[in-house]
Amino acid sequence: MSVPPSQWATNVFGDQAAAVRLGVGQGLRNMQANAQAAQEQGAARTTRAYGTSRYENQYERLQDELKDLPGARAVQPFGFPYELMLIGNGLLYPFRYAKTKSDVRSAHIPNETRLVKELFTFAPTPKHTQDPFDLDFGAAVTVAEPRGALATIPPDTQLILVPFACNASELLEAYWGIAALGVNRQLEWTTDPEALHLPQAVTSYTSRPIIIPGQITAHTSFADGTEPTLTLSSRTASDRALHLPAQTEAEPVEDQTSEDDATH
Incomplete structure (x- = not known):
């Protein structure tokens, strides 16, 4: 028997609260499967392939x-x-809070970036932001105003956090709820963080299947290879009249890309 959604979830997502909760859990399961597949295909000593894929897939x-x-x-x-994803009055923000099982009530946001500050303008106000005897007169406290598409969503939108714990071996646990951003990136939960059901079945790995073309296994020597095709063109009458030397190959084209452009 399925557990009905919490009252806060119904207030935020309405009649779709159960469907949203189910979809979030399934999405995280697919995220883990996709990231593990990337790690396996990479056959690398480190888990960088897993980490990169997991980060992308937690959103997609x-x-x-x-x-x-x-x-x-x-x-x-x-x-x-x-x-x-914005559904009803809820804007979902998934993030990994730990690599092992840990008390989510003591979780921190990984990084307090400009994006995080903009997102938390849709969260409750923290109870404590700064000690009154620890004032910093050197810099004014500024609020990060939402930009881009965040500036177009209704002001009564609520940020719904989806913290999860995982590593390259397994997806451990996941929660969702509403929290303020306190001191030192500490989350101040205004709802009890609710555990999400993580199904065992995977509904999709990726929308871009990897196809490896067939490889030629027979040994071929240089002399037995296919003779390259040469493109020949005659010189114009004006070039011959001016006694310009024949051009034997095209001018090299400067490469505008490098390995640094790739995401590692």
């Missing part, structure tokens, strides 16, 4: 599971390469 696989719900909308924050 949730979007796959939620985009067809009535009223669902993908929102892309300014300068951010991925989209967050």
Whole structure:
């Protein structure tokens, strides 16, 4: 028997609260499967392939599971390469808070970036921001105003956090709820963080299947290789009249890309 959604979830997502909760759990399961597949294909000593794939998939696989719900909308924050899902009055923000099982009530946001500050303008006000006897007169406290698509969503939107714990071996646990951003990135939960059901079945690995072309296994010597095709063109009459030397090959084209352009 399924557990009904919490009252806060019903207030935020309405009649779709159960469907959103189910979709978030399934999206995280697909995220883990995709990231583990990337790690296995890379056959690397480090887990960098897993980490890169997991970070991308924590947004994209949730979007796959939620985009067809009535009223669902993908929102892309300014300068951010991925989209967050807005459903009803809830803006979902998934992030990994630990690599092992840990008390989510003591979780911290990994990094207090400009994006995080903009997102938390849709969260409750923290109870404590700075000790009154620890004032910093050197810099004024500024509020990060939402930019880009975040500036277009209703002001009564609520940020719904989706913290999860995982590593390259397994997806351990996941929660969702509402919290303020306190001192030192500490989360101040205004709702009890609710554990999400993480199904065992995987509904999708990736929308871009990897196809490896067939490889030639027979040994071929240089002399037995296919003779290259040469493209010949005659010189114009004006070139011959001016006694210009024949051009034997095209001018080299400067490469405009490098390995540094790739995401590692």
